[in-house]
Amino acid sequence: MGRDLRNIAGLHISAQPSKNSNYRRFPRRNGQSQFGYPAEVANADVLKEVVSILRGQQTDSSLTDRDDVQPNKEDPMQFPLNQILFGPPGTGKTYRxxxxxxxxxxxxxxxxxxxQSDSEENRAALKARFDELVHEERIRFTTFHQSFAYEDFIEGIRAESDPETGELHYPVRDGVFKxxxxxxxxxxxxxQTISPESLADRAVWKMSLGNSQTAEAGEVFTECLENDYVLLGWGEDADFSGCDDYESVKKRYLEHNPSEKQDYAFRAVNTFRNHVKEGDLLVISDGNSRFRAIAEVTGHHRTLEEKPDWFHQARNVKWLQVYESSRPVSELYASQFTQMTLYKLKPxxxxxxxxxxxVSTDSPEESAPPHVLIIDEINRGNIARIFGELITLLEPSKRxxxxxxxxxxxxxxKEQFSVPSNVFVIGTMNTADKSLAQLDLALRRRFSFVEMLPDPGS
Known part of the structure; x- marks a missing residue:
């Protein structure tokens, strides 16, 4: 194996060597047993290219130096996208x-x-960095068990109550992998961008566009993007011109709709009309744990007439950042959003x-760094039930x-879903709990396996 192998698209070589009893048939090198490097091959064409290169290297003495065969540990793509660490109990699989x-x-x-070293201090620093990446939601850890299901892993329906109305809803909530x-x-x-110097003078608000627990949110969000405004559902089509404080807003609201009993309805309209200023920033939420866009308020409050729905209260905006997939709230805020429609975020x-x-960088972020999912005890779950139709999408060529x-x-x-190429899956498997032969064949075919044997010297 030489440098050319590491440049083959569709070949993912583990950075860690693996012992295997099959290597005993090879002669020892400098008195040491031979090692192998687990690799994941995307398709038959890639395998042919590997064989061709290896055959050519058999007569190339310039490629016999073992210092040249180490995979580049700095490149995450040298790791298999899907791998399982397996071995008997106590061999440090989860630790690894x-x-x-x-x-x-x-x-x-x-x-x-x-x-740098295997010292306790170095391990503590490693664990601290691991915890930081978990907090940033770039690493997720889960454990499979008999009750773990598709609804926990991909998505499922949850019963939740709306704190504003008290009504019970059944929204679709994302699982750990999705x-x-x-x-x-x-x-x-x-x-689009704004001047970074002006950020200190702006208030930042969280705003919901429609009910995230229904399809309404997607429809309202799309309308807002197409028309460069944001819409408030409270207030219906009442005209709040001249209502510059809470009492006047409440009076006008009740004149239009005497049956309204929720105090929050009056406060929401008053905040949207009188407290949100031009130049302020709106973080558009997607549920309580994610956000989908950031906008700058560019216009005064106005009421849209002759609309078929109840979203009539509007403010013009400039969309600074809109994401294809919503982002975790932890990127911007130190706690989850509440379900209030509109409120100021704490500085x-x-x-x-x-x-x-x-909001101030000229070039938008178009790619994310590697993200890792760790599945402990992967063989204890019902693989077909948990992965469902997504088992195929794990393959490198299907990403x-x-x-x-x-x-x-x-x-x-009913969303279209695919697995990004920067998502890595690491599983652990205790061979004493269930043998490798019993593991779902569809999973075995899509994962690289790294054996971890007991180390008597540790």
């Missing part, structure tokens, strides 16, 4: 996933710090530097942007 996940998710940090895939997709569909919790990057990219329509949300 922390190191492996940081290597993949943040190779630059790992190159500078993570490989959430990670959304985080890994940073495609921007609209991007103490707002990640101002990150917000500044998003988004690949030559044979595939997508599926999810059964609950």
């Amino acid at each position: 996933t922390t190191d492996l996940a940081v290597q993949i998710a943040d190779p630059e940090w790992y190159r500078e710090i993570g490989t 959430t990670l895939c959304k985080n890994a997709d940073k495609r921007v569909i609209a991007h 103490s919790k707002l990640k101002t530097n990150r917000l500044l990057e998003m 988004a942007g690949a030559s044979d990219a595939q997508s599926v329509t999810l059964p609950y949300s």
Whole structure:
């Protein structure tokens, strides 16, 4: 194996060597047993290219130096997209996933710090970086068990109550894998900038466009994007001209709709009309844990007439950042959003530097860094039930942007879904719990397996 192998598209070589009893038939090198490097091959054409290169190297003495065969540990793509660490109990499989996940998710940090030594201090630093990446939602950890299902892993229906109305809803909520895939997709569909110097003078608000628990939110959001405004559902089509405080807003509201009993309806209209100023920023939420866009308010409040729905209260905006897939709220804010339609975000919790990057950088972010999902005890779950139709999408050649990219329509949300190429899956498997032969064959075919044997010297 030489440098040419590492340049083959569709070949993913593990950075960690693996022992195997099959290597005993090879002669020892400098008194040491031979090692192998697990590799994932996308298709038959890639395998032919590998064989061709290896045959050519058999007579090339310039490629016999073992210093040349080490995979580049700085490049996360040298790791298989899907791999399983397997072995008997107590061999450090779960322990090893922390190191492996940081290597993949943040190779630059790992190159500078993570490989210095195996000391306790170094391990503590590695674990601290791992925890940071978990908080940033670039690494997720889950454990499979007999009760774990598709609804936990991909998406499912949840019963929730609306705190504003008290009504019970059944929204579709994303599971751990779908959430990670959304985080890994940073495609921007609209991007404009503002002066970074002016950010300190602006208030930042969270705003919902429609009820995120129904299809209404998508329809309202699309309308707002097409017309460069944001819409408030409270207030119906009442004209609030001249209503410059809460009492006048409430009086006008009740004149138009005497049956309105919710105090929040009056407060929402008053905030939208009188407290949100031109130049303020609106973070458009997608549920309580994600946001989908950032906009700058550019116009005064106005009432739209002759609309078929009840979204009539409007403010013109400039869309600064609109994402193809919504982003985790942790990128911008130190806590989850509430379900209030409109409220000011606390400066103490707002990640101002990150917000500044998003709205003042000329070139939008188009790709995300590597994201890692760790599945502990992967063989204890019902693989067919958990992965469902997505098992095919795990293949490198079926990932988004690949030559044979595939997508599926999810059964609950009806969304088109594909797996990004920067999502890595690491599983652990205890061979004493269930043998490798019993593991779902569809999963075995799509994962690289790395054996972890007991180390008597540790």
